Structures are given as C-alpha cells and as structure tokens.
Amino acid sequence: MKNLIKVERARHNMTQAELADRVQVSRQTINSIETQRFTPSAVLALKIAKALEISTDSLFMLEESDWKS
Numbered sequence: 001m002k003n004l005i006k007v008e009r010a011r012h013n014m015t016q017a018e019l020a021d022r023v024q025v026s027r028q029t030i031n032s033i034e035t036q037r038f039t040p041s042a043v044l045a046l047k048i049a050k051a052l053e054i055s056t057d058s059l060f061m062l063e064e065s066d067w068k069s
Contacts (some may be wrong), residue, residue: 002061008052015025023047 032038049056
C-alpha cells in the first residue's frame, strides 16, 4: 500500500516525531509506514489522516500487489 505521509508531513511542516506524538505511536512506526515496511491498522490510518487534515483514501492507495494473496 502506497502512502503520501511524507509529502503531507512536509506540507504541514511536521516531523515524523511530531506526527508520532499526535497519533500516539513511535517515530519508528511512522518511518516504517512511510517506507512501506509496515501497514497501519485502520484506526491508525484514520488517526494519521486526521492529524494531516486529509482523507484516508487520499493519503493511502492500494497497489496492484495488494489485490493478490
């Protein structure tokens, strides 16, 4: 799953640590999501989108490989 977290953080002049504090996770978790090493839960994805003032479906996008099992 692709995401635009890094782009949206930059638009809001927000560090990974600041976003992590807002959504109550570690900075490493934000980094792992940004680099697509970790897929967030639905609740965490919604929290991140709300903190970045963007819709969840605009922030996260499914890739073709996400449809394959």
